[in-house]
Amino acid sequence: MSEPRSLSVQSVLYGNAAEHIMTAGSAISHSVGLARAEGLVGDWALVLGDCSPTQVFTDDSIAPLRSVIESHGGRLEYVVFGENLGSAAGHNALAKRSDSDMMLILNPDAQVSPDALSVLARGLTSDVGIVEARQVPFEHPKEYEKHTGNTSWASTACALTSRTIFNRVGGFDSDTFFLYCDDVDYSWQLRLAGYRVVYEPAATVFHDKRLTIDGDWPASPAEVYYSAEAAILIAHKYSRPDLVKKTIQQFRKQGDPAVLKAIAEYESRKLDDRLPTPVDANHKVGAFIKGNYAVHRF
Amino acid sequence: MKSNSQNSTFVDMINVVATRELVDPDLAKHLAAVEALLRAEKDNDRPFLTVLLRTQGRRLEPLKDALLCLAAQTQQDFEVIVLEHDAAPDDAERVKEVVARLEPGFAQRVSLVEVEGGLRAKPLNVGIQAANGQYVAVFDDDDLLFANWVEEFHHASIGAEGRMLRAVVANQSVSPEVWPQDHDGFRTSSWPKAEFPTTFNQLNHLVVNHSPFMSWAFPRSLFFTFGLRFDEELTVCEDWDMILRGSLLCGVTEVPALTSIYRRWQDGGASSYSAHSLESWKASEQRVIDRINNGPIMLPAGAMYQLRDLLIFTEALNGYRFLFKGHRLRQPLGLAWEMMSPAVSLAVRARNRVRRLRAR
Numbered sequence: 001m002s003e004p005r006s007l008s009v010q011s012v013l014y015g016n017a018a019e020h021i022m023t024a025g026s027a028i029s030h031s032v033g034l035a036r037a038e039g040l041v042g043d044w045a046l047v048l049g050d051c052s053p054t055q056v057f058t059d060d061s062i063a064p065l066r067s068v069i070e071s072h073g074g075r076l077e078y079v080v081f082g083e084n085l086g087s088a089a090g091h092n093a094l095a096k097r098s099d100s101d102m103m104l105i106l107n108p109d110a111q112v113s114p115d116a117l118s119v120l121a122r123g124l125t126s127d128v129g130i131v132e133a134r135q136v137p138f139e140h141p142k143e144y145e146k147h148t149g150n151t152s153w154a155s156t157a158c159a160l161t162s163r164t165i166f167n168r169v170g171g172f173d174s175d176t177f178f179l180y181c182d183d184v185d186y187s188w189q190l191r192l193a194g195y196r197v198v199y200e201p202a203a204t205v206f207h208d209k210r211l212t213i214d215g216d217w218p219a220s221p222a223e224v225y226y227s228a229e230a231a232i233l234i235a236h237k238y239s240r241p242d243l244v245k246k247t248i249q250q251f252r253k254q255g256d257p258a259v260l261k262a263i264a265e266y267e268s269r270k271l272d273d274r275l276p277t278p279v280d281a282n283h284k285v286g287a288f289i290k291g292n293y294a295v296h297r298f
Numbered sequence: 299m300k301s302n303s304q305n306s307t308f309v310d311m312i313n314v315v316a317t318r319e320l321v322d323p324d325l326a327k328h329l330a331a332v333e334a335l336l337r338a339e340k341d342n343d344r345p346f347l348t349v350l351l352r353t354q355g356r357r358l359e360p361l362k363d364a365l366l367c368l369a370a371q372t373q374q375d376f377e378v379i380v381l382e383h384d385a386a387p388d389d390a391e392r393v394k395e396v397v398a399r400l401e402p403g404f405a406q407r408v409s410l411v412e413v414e415g416g417l418r419a420k421p422l423n424v425g426i427q428a429a430n431g432q433y434v435a436v437f438d439d440d441d442l443l444f445a446n447w448v449e450e451f452h453h454a455s456i457g458a459e460g461r462m463l464r465a466v467v468a469n470q471s472v473s474p475e476v477w478p479q480d481h482d483g484f485r486t487s488s489w490p491k492a493e494f495p496t497t498f499n500q501l502n503h504l505v506v507n508h509s510p511f512m513s514w515a516f517p518r519s520l521f522f523t524f525g526l527r528f529d530e531e532l533t534v535c536e537d538w539d540m541i542l543r544g545s546l547l548c549g550v551t552e553v554p555a556l557t558s559i560y561r562r563w564q565d566g567g568a569s570s571y572s573a574h575s576l577e578s579w580k581a582s583e584q585r586v587i588d589r590i591n592n593g594p595i596m597l598p599a600g601a602m603y604q605l606r607d608l609l610i611f612t613e614a615l616n617g618y619r620f621l622f623k624g625h626r627l628r629q630p631l632g633l634a635w636e637m638m639s640p641a642v643s644l645a646v647r648a649r650n651r652v653r654r655l656r657a658r
Contacts, residue, residue, distance in 0.1 A: 114401060115399065119479065122479060123479065136366055137367055137444055147476065147477075147478060148478060149478040201478075201483050202477050204362065204363060204366055211490060213466050214492050215489075215491055215492030298489050
């Protein structure tokens, strides 16, 4: 029987409440502990990268979390970046601090279920680039194949990937993406390299998203800006100049300051020759469907 | 009315009588003693909430979701009683395994109780008997909670002593499916839609239940002071029955937040809708209605206007009874009425609003 694969769980913090990180840390420790007991995970570490203006933990305040991790046979590393690197660059930086076989990309305040790590580890077979957990209570609507779980892209709210494959495709494209679509791009890079991207509903993670009383999903101006910026950039990267043009036209018509700012950023990058080289010229993996990056079930 | 000034309907009724200028002082004294007894109920040593989680162990993945939702609540001052009801031996074992795998910090507030026999209400009454919370909520094993479910109940409970608390629920469609790694799972197939009313209307609830079980937190006093229990004779509608009897006695404080998702099973997914016959539903509904009808009821402030509007509208409709044959509009008038009735309804509402504004 082969040695259990080692694991690094990495989260990028930005202004999170310390108690939420503590709760999430307890949940991941427990889930990893169960996976270790089943021989699915070997050595492991929780690596936190803090991008907050004021760091979330002091040496003293992080001690209880360290104790929890260590009680489950793990190691805690807390890195203060001192600047907001964003999701893509933050995770790339954290990835360099470990040489584990597997990497779990996890939202810092997301609470995994007890079974999550076992199910994800079983799902990360040699032909799979990344396995995504199902988010609760608000499930992502993207389509996935019955039985196989094959899907267009994996959200990195909670997803397990192989380090070898991560390195092979160059990790997240932090030159292009700051906060959104870094996971869409990473998934598509994996698929271009011949790996499957798998949605594994039996692995669950609680992600604290809420709806308004009327059932709407409120988006902050920052979310609108970064998702708009990412929408233009990913269309450019995946060889869809027609969509870039159409999206910009739509955003201009919309007139929201956040989306106009996203257009300005794109044009500035274009002027400075900072746009990524387009890939997937034959549109093998890039899916742009009604403003989404996959067919949606709802 | 602000939540910090709300009494239960029963206490309001006592106050109305006790504060009359010419009330018999002895009666006023006894009524004050009753009110004091009700107010003495609160015990801060108790957890805020007891969550009764019914399961038959047939859907383990939704049960795991339900437990994860509870573990992730922002307000953790609650206990959970998992009521495993008549599960097949293998299913019962699996439920035990699920509970045994919970994170220890959370697991210490979760107890598992096996209940044998009886209908849907039996495990609830077993749970009530074991409940320590100041409030009791029922959360079935296939529904979902947002992180603020307990927190919003807690917030609304402040100053709403003895009242039932009602939050807003969305619903979402799911159907059975086998997942990768051969798990018996399900597929979510719709957005959570906020289709249940955002505010509580007592009279509308007399007609049909508009509030799924997990909308509610029931005050402990409902069970341990007033002595209500779930009706174990009901095959279904045990929730509606308690909601009606409780709300008429206690009154309802609104929780202005959407805090949970009710899953509607489709494509062969069993639910109380599919597991019970139409006759069973009708008989249960009739039993609920008869029980309410056979006794006096208290209605909350504001019901007078709504009742008057209803009666005026009914009276107006009675004038056109000749249009009906049996309970159906005669053809072709039926079609014309169908087209006109929304407009008529709007006109009546507008007229009533104008009348109310003029009356102020």
